[in-house]
Amino acid sequence: METIKVAVQKSGRLNEDSLQILKDCGISIDNGQDQLRASARNFPMEVFYLRNGDIPQYLIDGVVDIAILGENVLIEKGTDIPVVEKLGFSKCRVSIAVPKNVDYNVVSDLEGKRIATSYPNTVQRYLQDKGVQAELHIINGSVEIAPNIGLADAVCDIVSSGSTLFKNNLKEVEIILHSEAVLAVSPKAGPEQRKILEQLRFRLRSVLEARNNRYVLMNAPNDRLEAIIALLPGMRSPTVLPLAERDWSSIHTVINKDRFWEVLDQVKREGAEGILVCPIEKMIL
Structure with a gap:
């Protein structure tokens, strides 16, 4: 069975964040202490633990197919290596x-x-x-x-x-x-590896979208629904459900984490109550 070889930093914060995002993508990696190479149990992937500064050359030579590394290192040592995803951590x-x-x-x-x-x-x-x-x-x-x-x-x-x-x-x-941390791909990655890469990117995007958004629930009087909904930047449109209490409804929506404090202040002024903000595990658009 074909696998994709991914390089991550051998130690440090970038190593921890890289393994965490793979874990959030549902990929279980059997890595023991001081192990320099490990396989995933439930995804066609091998992980190589390398020095951050050495990773660009491994990509150029095709020793690994993809890598999670700092964009600064890629710019310094591997300017012709394409970046396929920015990962939002290690900024x-x-x-x-x-x-x-x-x-x-x-x-x-x-x-x-x-x-x-x-x-x-x-x-x-x-x-x-x-x-x-x-x-x-x-x-x-x-x-x-x-x-x-x-x-x-x-x-x-x-x-x-x-x-x-x-x-x-x-x-x-x-x-x-x-x-920031990026996902880079080797120019020598083969067609089978690129197919696996697309599966990984689908998972990564769902994780990154989830990290960047919050699920918000609130109660609102029906006579203020229109004004409150106008303030909500939902994925398509908010979900509105009637409450047991007459003339009140529950509004469910998704708000970008960088905007939700601003939006919540506005809807509260319009009469929204009982506001709950929840993290999202995965988000598929």
Whole structure:
């Protein structure tokens, strides 16, 4: 039986989130401790646990068919590898930072400076686009210490909360790109693997849609139904059911998680009561 080979990060937060989304897709993986390769029990899939920075080359060589990895790594090392889904977790940005006491105004202030980074290709493309020349020092690991020991004038690294920069007395001055976990596919993936990939993408979309929406139930007086329904951005239209109490109805709908507080404030002002907000496990459009 044909299987699809998927690479995930060997350890860390991206590893945990990658395995969780596969689990949410109903895929059970038999992975023991320190195991570098595992099979799924109920889906034609093999999982390879690899270093994040090595994954693009495995995709290029066709050793694995697909991978879940940070978009920033893909941009740095595998620009010709297509992304088929953005997965919405492990969000970060690749940014340039300088010591807090440095007077920085525009990107041309980096002219002739020394920049320590683990993303030389990304930084070089950015500086070339801005017409700036700088000296890059490639460091694998914690680059934030470089200015403190006199190795560099600035650093470029991934930033999530910014706490690491703060602890190292640095300030973020340029955002080069925004990144999140993505599903990428090898150019060498065969037709059978691409069929399995489409099955996986169907499951992923249902999980991602569910994560991005909330199921909302509320009670409303019938004379306010029209005004309340007009405020609801449902999938097609809200479901309205009569309550045992006369002249009242129950409204059921789905609201995007980024909007539901705003919408709930509005419907509450229009007379909605007993509002329940529930997570959605899967959502198929």
